[in-house]
Amino acid sequence: PDTVRLLSSSQVITSVVNVVKELMENSLDAGASSIDIKLENYGLDRIEVRDNGLGIKAADTPVMAVRHFTSKICSHEDLERLETYGFRGEALGSICAVAEVSVITKTKEDDISTHYTLNFTGGIVSQKPSHLGQGTTVSVLKLFKNLPVRRQYYSSTKKCKEEVKKVQDLLTAYAIIKPDLRLTLVHNKIVLEGFFPKPGADHSSTSSSNPDKTFIFINNRPVHHKEIMKLLRQHYTAQYPDDSARNRYPTLMLKVTVPPSSVDVNLTPDKTQVLLQDKEAVLTAVEQLIHEKCPSPSS
Ligand code: ADP
Ligand code: MG
Numbered sequence: 050p051d052t053v054r055l056l057s058s059s060q061v062i063t064s065v066v067n068v069v070k071e072l073m074e075n076s077l078d079a080g081a082s083s084i085d086i087k088l089e090n091y092g093l094d095r096i097e098v099r100d101n102g103l104g105i106k107a108a109d110t111p112v113m114a115v116r117h118f119t120s121k122i123c124s125h126e127d128l129e130r131l132e133t134y135g136f137r138g139e140a141l142g143s144i145c146a147v148a149e150v151s152v153i154t155k156t157k158e159d160d161i162s163t164h165y166t167l168n169f170t171g172g173i174v175s176q177k178p179s180h181l182g183q184g185t186t187v188s189v190l191k192l193f194k195n196l197p198v199r200r201q202y203y204s205s206t207k208k209c210k211e212e213v214k215k216v217q218d219l220l221t222a223y224a225i226i227k228p229d230l231r232l233t234l235v236h237n238k239i240v241l242e243g244f245f246p247k248p249g250a251d252h253s254s255t256s257s258s259n260p261d262k263t264f265i266f267i268n269n270r271p272v273h274h275k276e277i278m279k280l281l282r283q284h285y286t287a288q289y290p291d292d293s294a295r296n297r298y299p300t301l302m303l304k305v306t307v308p309p310s311s312v313d314v315n316l317t318p319d320k321t322q323v324l325l326q327d328k329e330a331v332l333t334a335v336e337q338l339i340h341e342k343c344p345s346p347s348s
Contacts, residue, residue: 054116054170057145061198065092065216066205068144073133073185073223075141076100078121079185083231087330091209091236093192093200101184104156110163113200114141115148141187142171145342149190153179153333177340180280180332194264218347219323226304239331241338245281266304267312274346277303277335303338305331 069086076084079102089095105113105120112118119138121130126137144150155162164179195198202208213236220232230272243286246297263281281301311326325331 051120051169054146054196055195058143058324060201061143062323063145064215065096065192065212066219067217068092068096068148068189068192069098070219071104071140071144072098072189073094073219075187076102076185076229077223077227078135079103081184082229085329086216086220086235088145088213088234088236089290091104091203091213091298093203093209094190096189096192098184099181099184101182102184104159104162104185105152105154106156107163109153110152110165111173111196113152114145114167116171116278117141140275144189145169145171147196150193151190152185152328153181153188153189154185155181155183157183174318180336181329186333235330239327239334241334242304242306243335243338243342244300245339245342260301264300264302266302267314267325268306268309269304270313270314270320270323272326273321274323276328276332277305280332281339305335307331 062071065088066278069092069298073084075275079100081100081102081333083101084101085097087095087097087099107175109120110116115138117138119136121133121136121138141150146169150167152167153162153163153164162181164177165173168174178301203212218236220234224232225228263278265272265277267274281303285299307325307327312321313324314324315319316324
């Protein structure tokens with residue numbers, strides 16, 4: 050069955066631009082007025098589509114990427130007055146068969162967003178709270194990782210550039226047909242380096258309530274960044290309530306490298322505060338790094 054799934058999925062999901070199109074259409078179907086698309090390594094390492102749409106209801110999340118699940122039609126008659134792009138319930142499930150997929154989503158009713166990691170068959174492997182606002186973010190990592198010939202084919206410089214050009218053309222087309230839609234495309238990489246020791250390891254000597262023990266650098270500049278700081282603290286508070294109750298945090302170091310054009314350091318005369326053009330992306334990446342480097346004791 051795995052082979053069948055891989056084969057049929059590989060016919061539905063054929064290229065980077067194809068993934069972007071499917072995800073964007075889901076965002077539009079969800080009523081999004083803003084869609085942010087991000088590619089890394091021409092989309093081969095990461096395709097991320099973030100929207101501010103309705104989100105996915107908690108009850109639907111276990112089946113959202115199960116083949117042929119769709120929340121868009123309930124009856125046969127619905128097919129005849131179809132006003133959505135999707136109705137087959139094929140895209141998300143097929144993408145799961147050819148890449149690593151995660152979904153962060155929040156509806157108006159939810160207090161916070163939830164980050165779901167999906168497996169090959171579209172089932173949920175794990176879920177955890179996340180910090181994003183209403184809407185849905187789908188991340189597709191390592192596209193065609195299990196279709197080496199196809200991955201190789203799209204890896205040539207010429208093909209890569211062609212795909213990004215096609216994505217740009219696709220976005221232009223949507224921008225024309227939907228003039229009120231806010232659309233962005235970013236093709237680059239945020240580089241994060243961090244030092245997150247396990248709490249408890251260095252209690253007496255280095256831990257303290259001194260906020261200066263958290264070092265944050267953006268493009269090699271030591272900065273104060275309230276939201277990044279909050280995210281780091283939040284993680285330790287959730288995972289190590291005993292330590293944080295005593296206001297003990299270990300020494301943390303986080304280095305963020307982004308394209309120089311996407312930061313504004315001239316907010317304050319001492320330049321210790323920065324304005325990040327793509328703050329949400331940086332926060333998401335930081336969150337991911339924390340979870341990778343410092344997984345919760347239970348997982
Ligand atoms: P289809 O679009 O044909 O319904 P998909 O596989 O593309 O099938 O998506 C499956 C289901 O997941 C959708 O019907 C919808 O309920 C949910 N979904 C996927 N992406 C989004 C999104 N960006 N916002 C809200 N719901 C989504
Ligand atoms: Mg769809």
